[in-house]
Structures are given as C-alpha cells and as structure tokens.
Amino acid sequence: MPADAGLFSVNWLVLRLHRRAVAAAAAAYARGRLLDVGCGTRPLLAVFTPWVSHYWGVDTGRGRYRATPPQAWASALDLPFAAATFDTVYAAQVLEHVPEPARMVTEMARVLRAGGYLILTAPLMWGVHEEPHDYFRFTGHGLAHLAQQAGLRPVVVQALAGYWVTAGARFCHYLAQFEKLGLRWVLAPVYAAVQLLALALDRLHRIEGDAWNFLLVAAKPPLTGADGIADAR
Numbered sequence: 715m716p717a718d719a720g721l722f723s724v725n726w727l728v729l730r731l732h733r734r735a736v737a738a739a740a741a742a743y744a745r746g747r748l749l750d751v752g753c754g755t756r757p758l759l760a761v762f763t764p765w766v767s768h769y770w771g772v773d774t775g776r777g778r779y780r781a782t783p784p785q786a787w788a789s790a791l792d793l794p795f796a797a798a799t800f801d802t803v804y805a806a807q808v809l810e811h812v813p814e815p816a817r818m819v820t821e822m823a824r825v826l827r828a829g830g831y832l833i834l835t836a837p838l839m840w841g842v843h844e845e846p847h848d849y850f851r852f853t854g855h856g857l858a859h860l861a862q863q864a865g866l867r868p869v870v871v872q873a874l875a876g877y878w879v880t881a882g883a884r885f886c887h888y889l890a891q892f893e894k895l896g897l898r899w900v901l902a903p904v905y906a907a908v909q910l911l912a913l914a915l916d917r918l919h920r921i922e923g924d925a926w927n928f929l930l931v932a933a934k935p936p937l938t939g940a941d942g943i944a945d946a947r
Contacts, residue, residue, distance in 0.1 A: 882912025
C-alpha cells in the first residue's frame with residue numbers, strides 16, 4: 715500500500731488510517747530482523763526503522779519496482795529463507811492477491827522465529843483491483859483463523875474503521891473515474907469534503923462489520939523444552 719497522501723487525494727483517509735494502525739503495531743511488536751512480504755516501494759519503511767535492526771523486502775513485481783528493488787524477488791507462497799530467520803514479518807494488502815492465502819500465512823509463520831510477531835493487513839470491503847490477481851476478502855475472524863491454522867496466536871484483530879469510512883472511500887473511488895474527463899481540479903475538494911465527513915461520522919457511529927480493512931497481529935509461540943518450560947534461545 716502506498717504511503718500517506720494529501721487531503722485532496724482519493725485515498726487520503728484510508729492511507730492515513732492504515733499508516734497509523736501499522737505504526738502503532740510496529741511500536742508495540744516489531745523488533746529484530748524484519749521481513750516485508752510484498753514490499754513494493756517500501757512506503758512504510760520509516761514506520762519500522764526505529765524498532766527493527768534489519769529490514770528485508772521481498773516482492774514478485776520485477777517490472778514495477780525496478781527503481782526501488784527489494785532485497786529478494788520471490789513469491790509470498792514460497793519464501794526463499796530458512797525457517798526461523800526473522801523476528802518480525804509484515805505484509806500489507808498482499809493476502810488478497812495470492813491464490814492460496816493459507817499457504818502464504820503458513821510460509822510467513824515458517825520463517826518467523828519463536829516469540830516473533832506477524833503484522834498483517836487485508837481488506838474486507840474494497841473494489842476489485844490489480845486484476846486478474848485479486849482473489850479474496852477477509853473478515854477479522856478469517857484472518858485469525860488463518861493465523862491459528864499456521865500455528866500462530868492472534869494477539870490483535872482490529873478493524874481499521876467502520877461503515878462510514880468504507881462508504882466515503884468507495885464513493886471517492888467512484889468519482890475518480892471522472893478524472894479522465896479533465897475534472898481532477900473539481901473532484902479534489904470533493905474528495906477532501908467526503909473523506910473528512912466520513913471520518914467524523916465514523917467517530918460518531920462506528921460499525922466495524924462494514925470495515926474496509928483489518929489489521930492482524932499474531933505471535934509465534936516460544937519454544938518449550940521437554941519439561942514444558944519456555945526456551946528463550
């Protein structure tokens with residue numbers, strides 16, 4: 715997902731909410747060696763830098779990210795790293811774009827060290843994008859289930875907003891189709907007004923069942939010795 719944009723852009727509100735949620739999760743859980751799965755142009759690198767010692771990005775988009783190449787070109791379904799390599803794994807808005815999301819979560823859990831954390835965001839209510847590679851949408855319960863199936867323990871499952879933000883964001887995306895008619899200068903203040911109103915209404919009455927997006931933080935349980943006592947190695 716791109717970095718935060720200006721108030722008069724179509725995605726200002728959702729990018730702002732996403733960045734704030736990820737920043738809070740990074741401050742609380744990110745540490746050590748971090749792997750960013752589907753890193754793209756690494757828009758939130760600065761959010762993690764204060765908390766981690768090393769940053770590794772992996773992506774498949776060779777044609778899209780030549781100017782800012784990742785440390786490794788690879789599929790999220792087959793990460794080219796040994797088990798227990800990273801203390802933190804992060805994936806933003808990637809899970810919906812893989813045909814086997816459970817396998818992706820399992821791979822991220824595999825490369826995560828015991829006691830480490832997965833930080834992940836994925837949409838519930840959003841339009842089809844990056845076609846044809848857009849396969850799924852996820853509830854918070856679905857994300858928690860995928861984490862548990864991969865041997866992780868959900869720690870945080872958070873809706874990034876409610877109905878009003880979803881409605882406002884989707885309406886702005888509807889309006890954006892008219893930019894091709896040369897109406898960008900007319901639409902920009904409309905984007906700002908709609909999104910500010912949506913944010914105010916969401917704070918007044920938040921309906922998380924209609925959230926546009928969810929954040930998941932899941933922990934990999936620490937190793938235990940034969941006596942059942944946690945092994946800190």
